[in-house]
Amino acid sequence: MNNSVNEKQLIIEDLKIDYKTDDQTVHAVTGLSISMEKGECLGLVGETGAGKTTTALAILRLLPKPQGRILSGSIIFNGIDLQAIGDAAMREIRGKCISMIFQDPMTSLNPILPVGEQISEVIRLHEKCSKKKAMEKAVQMMEMVGIPGDRSDEYPHQFSGGMKQRIVIAIALACSPELLIADEPTTALDVTIQAQILEMMRNLKRDMGTSTILITHDLGVVAEMCDHVAIVYAGCIMEYGTLADIYKNPLHPYTIGLFGSIPDLNSDVNRLKPIPGMVPDPAKLPPGCPFENRCDRKKEICKNVKPELKTIDGIHSVRCHCLEENV
């Protein structure tokens, strides 16, 4: 393997994933490519059904079987092809090198196990150590995420939503993973609690150098956390760039539409500019650009030819026919 590949921590190339059900095939991911460096925080932004969570599950090989199938593409983590290795090797990576925070803290904990045990379970599995040692570390982890260690023998229902999410984060970070995938980590929480959790994640990233993929639909959260941003729509990246590229110079009509849809606290607008129409049915994707039916700049070519992701400036790249002449 050449050196340029090794510098990158995670490379996903042209990933395609289908979900097959009895009467239809849903194209959840349709050619998604990502590359991430160590210590980077990448924001995956998109609406419901854009394929963000499916991508995350594919990285961890947790796609629902037998419906979810990777059709093509590769996922390379630290030079290892995650699809080529065996189940045992994948278990080694999962939780230790890559771990995931799920959206809903209410359902991602085991209700009949004390939280301390749920944290120490991960530690015992990946680090050969005694039960007592693992428990000690679990208590440390709880303190680190701001929960008193003496609550380690309490059950999930005894904690509030924000605290449960902290415990989920403690589990995810217990083995100091190199890559953390956070799937809407604060969506279920109130803003003041969200601010606490985001502050904590920022500090952890700074202290432990963990790379993060943050999956969210909240552009405000991305602005606070991420270095790079990928705007995902109908299973592929529409626009990718640094935070400044996307927020100061959005080029894709969909990105522009997303920003127009959000009421901004700092400016007064009387009417929002929503994106007309709906996301196309992922079971019946059009042959051309998936955003064509909602786009105000569409041309004849958009209907039949899916545009490529083209680099505009530095890493800023956009998937749109209309920009090709302008640039």
Place this chain on the structure above:
Amino acid sequence: MENLLAVEGLKKYFKTPRGTLHAVDDVSFTIEEGKTLGIVGESGCGKSTLGRTIVQLLDPTEGKILFEGQDVTHLKSKDMREYRSKSQMIFQDPFSSLNPRMTVFEDIAEPLKNGGMHMDSREIRNRVEELMDTVGLALRFSDSYPHELDGGRRQRIGIARALALNPKFIVCDEPVSALDVSIQAQILNLMMDLQDSKRISYMFITHNLSVVKHISDDIGVMYLGKIVEKCEKKELFKRQYHPYTQALLSAIPTINIDQLHKRIILKGEITSPIDPKPGCRFASRCLYADERCFSEEPELKEYAPNHFVACHHAGNYNN
């Protein structure tokens, strides 16, 4: 302008095995005709209970709800039916607030049949089609079932149902929280257009401050069953006197990446509303709390013209 709705000293307590839960505790406000009052607060602060009590889905423990000057808390069933046709509610979750076995047409026709309008079936069909048109639902969906539609369209059904009897007042309980941003903007625009054309008053309950800023005329901030700060929208975003409002506003992630401001990170979480201790309910999380805050409950007082705050120290610390 005349007040359409005036709420005075409203209380709603629930009895629980562990004590009395003070969900709404001595709340007063007014809403003018054609205006929107936004109620913001975190989960568990009593904002939904407040909304449900006002439309009389719950009986208040104490206090008055004056609608067009008439107290509606102890109405007889006939008058109650009339009140219900004038005050409607849009619910948060369009996935669970619709009957899965009713088509879109049946869903929207239901309030017309039950609301005492005495319409024949042709009138009902015309009215349903008119309503579907108003809320932007294509007529081809009239025989669809809710599960066949996406969240935005389902919320449009909820709005059409609420509009069916020409209400003057609608309580909107987190109507856009379950929707994607691009759909959220469509629904917010629709609701504002309806207000302009039909002069409906809204009470808009949400935890999303950007949304509430967009749609409201006045805003009330709730914390543990109490309104802690209330004023005109622009005023609230210009200066906040209550430390909770300050923290809440500073906690909102902003999309303006040049203006990443200093956050006030609150310690701890919302305390229990069951048998609350005397004193200010925010005291245990407040940066400025002193002895007085733990013993004496602050009243909602007018600190600046039309700007009400419930805090002993309002205005005495740097904003």
